[in-house]
Amino acid sequence: MKLVRFGTQGNEKPGIIDGTGCIRDVSTILPDWSPEWLNNEKLTTLQQLDLETFPIVSKDERLGMPVTGVRQFVAIGLNYGEHAREAGMELPNEPVVFLKAITSLSGPYDAVVLPPNSLATDWELELGFVISKTAKNVPQAEALEYVAGYCLANDVSEREWQLKRNGQWGKGKSFDTFGPIGPWLVTSDELTDPQNIQFSLKVNDEVMQSANTSDMIFSVAEIIAYVSQFMTLLPGDVVITGTPAGVGGGMKPPRFLKKGDVVTLESDVLGQQKQVVA
Template structure:
């Protein structure tokens, strides 16, 4: 299934995308897509719903993040070889891990507000996934059993805060709205292989990133297993898995950063599309 949440900020309702690509409202049956709904049993129950009988979501309705109540927002850095190279880093021997503030979570088409005085805003299209069952010290062969589904993400970054403010990448990654997620969560029964998803991002009509998750250094199964060795992953946690080459920081001879009025458009095949205006 493709699960989503629709409505104003703070008042989103659960929904799903039907076979005809229409948004359906599930709020008569489900209060909200909370972490408890990410378990295999709950997701199996949703499969029994005849989406054609559910009300249509009015056209133009805002979409929020596809899950509420997330407790941890974890990110992986430098997970594509050419992105590591354009960033001036060696290929990591283990996943580079940082966190984004939960308050950075945003809907897939919400506006992205640059912080006051920002001159180094940047884009990063990424594959994300949501944990379905508690994961602690899991082995790689068992890791994908703990994933509820996959989503599109934009790891919006402010490079001055990320690089020049005494370390801690999260400083440049955690501004409000710097974590657009969605438009929907594709459950694993519909997307069994997360390592063959196209990723493409354009800024104001210029394609900046075009790659595929097949090029990831550490695939999703290895990321789940690795994280679970030193932290417990909880149902509903969101993990984003790194970006391919083509970020603004890596453009030669001079970096190109976001400016107010720019529009970022993202496409990830079955994971859907995003559109964010920079303000």
């Protein structure tokens, strides 16, 4: 299934995309795509729904982030070899883990708002996933059983704050609107191999990043097994898995986002995001 949330910010309703690509409003049978509804057993039950009996949502409706009730927003850094090299950093022996504020989460078509006096706001195409059940000390062989589904993510990053303001990376990655995810969450029964997803990112129609998740240094399963050793992942938590080469900070000279730029993320299976920089 592909799960979506639609409506004005703060008033979103849950939907499921039907076989023709239309969003069906399922708010009469569940309140929202909150953590208790992301359990794989409940999602399996919902697969039996006759979606044609539910109202079609107007294509003009705003799409919000596809899940709600997120309690932790976990990110992995330097997870593609070419990106580590363009950043001038050594390949990691273990996953690089940092946190983004949950207040940075936003919808896939919401504007990215530049912070006051921003000097170096950058884009980062990433695969995201959402946890379905409490994960603690999870064996790698069982790790994908803890995934509710997968989505596109843009790990927007202000490099000046991230790298030059005497703090951890989260400092430059937690501004409001710096965590667009969506447009939908593809449930794990539909997307069984997260290590074979082709995706790309454009700025103003110029392709900046194009990669396959097979190039990740640490797979989704490895990330879950690793992170769950030292922090408990909770249902509904969002994890993003690192960006491939092609970020603005890696260019010579560096290129960063400015007001009016349009950032587009695309994947055949994960859908499309588009943000205007404001």
